Amino acid sequence: MVSFILILIASFFFTGIVVRVKSLAQGRKGPVILQPMYDIWRLLRKGSVFSSTSSVIFQIAPSIYFASVLMAMCVVPLCGNQGLVSFEADFVFFAYVLAIGKFFTIIGALDTGSSFEGMGAAREALFSMLAEPAFFILIGTLGLLTGNMSFASIFETFHFGSYTSYAFAGIAAFVLLMICMIENSRMPVDDPKTHLELTMIHEVMVLDNSGFDMGLIMQATNMKFAMYSALIANLFIGNLEWYTSIGVFFGVEILCAIAVGMVESFMARYRMSHNAQFILVLTSLALLMFFGVMASQGRI
């Protein structure tokens, strides 16, 4: 429960920091950190516009997406507290719960009958499929390294002190950050701020959502950011005391937000056809780590 609340708090300022970093990089002052939350709060109270083509799927899709992210947050441990739901191989559950949210976002987009949204849906389905194996191999490898297979026990036993675990944490943090960017459809694979529907992935899928639903979708994105950053933070917390670990958690959250902002400011989006290669590179990185762990355990 502690992790759930901490991630929720982090989600309130994560996107705000990203936006602020981007505007500073462009030489602007930028809005206040909590501006995205004000926007969401406004959206939640606004009325909605529905397409006459859409059906009940369109109405429930954002809610199920939001619920799936909430459920995934329940699985993530933090600061020595296990998640609300914690068991061996819970990362499989984590990934599949997020998948059901994605499933509904995709069919929600198809429900509008818009060709733009169909296009976004097809891309989302493809790219998230490609990112799947990287995540499984990565967490499986961490499990192999620590001899445990649940999030909580993996992170508890992931000690620092040996050079190899520093190296593994570094690679793992990079892969997780990239998976986070893909899952949230951010810069190297997707540009949410582009001016043209044809070049978007996630944003184009929610073109027809408005009001409360849009608010849910935006907050779900914030929470997803905070949640993946929490996984990264876990790599560096180990079994620290609770007061230090909370500090480390917020530190990592802020660093991740700054990293996202920097990537978005200084990188261009890849061509859509190059995305597949880029995402598969993550899988090979995870595999590299797998072999590294095998080697460090003297099994090669």
Place this chain on the structure above:
Amino acid sequence: MSLTNLFNIVAEQEPFAIDTLSWWFIAIVTFVFAAGAWYGKGYLGHYESKPVQFRMHWLSYAVTYIGMMVLFTTNNMLVFLLGWELMAIGSFFAVIFENEKPLVLKAGINYFIQSHVAVLLITAAFGWAWSVSGLLNFDGIRSFLAQASEMQTFVFMMMLVAGFGFKAGIIPFHSWLPHAHPSAPSHVSAVMSGVIVKAGIYGIVRFASMMSVGQTTVGVTVLILGVMTGLYGILNAAVHRDFKRMLAYCTIENIGIITMGIGVGLIGCGRGDSTLAVLGFAGALLHTLNHAIFKALLFFGAGNVYVATHTRNMEELGGLIKVMPQTAFVFLIGSLAIGGLPPFGGFVSEFVIYGSFLDGFGADGLSIPVLMALSGASLAIIGGVSMLTFTKSFGVIFLGEARTQRPHVVHEVKNGMLWPSYLLMLPMLAVMLMPTLFFGMTTSIAESTYNLNMGAASTGAIAGFAEILGKVSIGFVIFAVIAGIVVALRFNAVKKAPTHVTNTWGCGYGAPIKGIQYTSKSFARTLIELFKAVLPSSSRYKAITTEEIFPKDRSHMSADSDFWENSLVNPITSGIGKVLDKFQFIQNGDLQRYIVYGLGYILLLVASATLL
């Protein structure tokens, strides 16, 4: 040996024995056959065939069922082959219900021939075992395998895996499935896809348990075959536009997942790692149950769509959720379950298989952990492509606007065709809420069938995994509660705020034609390009040149074909055909020649009688 003699031998050896593995398959098959019969009653009501055709159809349906029951209960090679043959012939006649259509007949004959190639392989393997041991019951196979070398065991098992692979749809023996499933009436597709292919799985699980050496090699081979089958099946499923063919490929994918479980189980047996063995087999058996249920559910949904719209091409459909909400619900539940998405049944079995892979990570040596990691990654890819396939299928068939105007009014099917689907959801709900119970059943089946030596460590590990599944089901409940609360809050909030209904956003253009919507083909386009090597497709299109100032009307045609069928099955069959063509001069339709043949035969008889 005369026929009565043979009967006596078979009868003396008590040809029937039922154990827990038999019960598991009997229960699944009976349930799906019953649901299929109920559904078929409503489904066939839409055909104006002669009564004799209906009688013939239901007779063959029953014969198929009887054949399967014989198969699962027998303890004798001859009776097993008899049951296999009954099943093959019965299902052949059940498939060709619409035999006035040439394509249906062709698909049926394709299926018939391929099932007999399978019989040939199995008979050869049985004959080998019989010739060595001299026994016709399964003990003959056991005693044969007890003395066989590792190489002999491997060859023997590969003959059986190939033979049963034909029935189950393991690549490259799968090529009949995508033809037969779309041609059969939907209730037959449901039982074929849901349970008849499982006869192959039963065969592999049953006979692999008799091995005494070399399980690891066989296990690794089966696991690799499973991974390839799974990936190949789901990639093809993502491409096809005929929704029943899509479901057939999806069956191939799920057979791949089940085979992966069996492979892991055998590796566990070979290494003496009971935990790994039990997890692998339990995952495979559990997925057999789950897949039987949700595949039948999906075929019932597909059958409803076919009955209502008279097309199997999803590019012509769209927006059906508005006219067929119940069918849409059935199909949606099936799609979510087959993708292994929590909280539906499919997740439980896939989770057990993931668990077995993770357990295999800790195995000694390099090869097994690497194999497990790659298989786990493949299962993750399969899950991802499966999501693409089913979002596409559900979205294109049921959501958006109708892509073509059907010549008649489309409306929801009768209740008699919906209730069987709801019936199927009951066991799925049971798996969701009580995964521990089902896991317990499958683990005890695996332990007793494979005579596993369960030490304290393995018993503890399996009990621990059962506990995990209990927590998974709690996770399901929590997720359902959270989703319920969010949906309720959302509808409450939307009701309070003003809403209005307008067009879908089209960049300011308000009157787009229906055909502009994303189609199944365009949805899968990037995937097809990524996997061009194994997804052959041909297209016919004349590109617009720069000289053409006013381009004329154009058409674009594309067709997807099967990689293995093109590169393996067709060359072999056409090769055989070419050789046989050389003998065509014998059958030339010339009456005089035939009289000469007859005369020659009689002369030969007379000559042989006088000479010998």
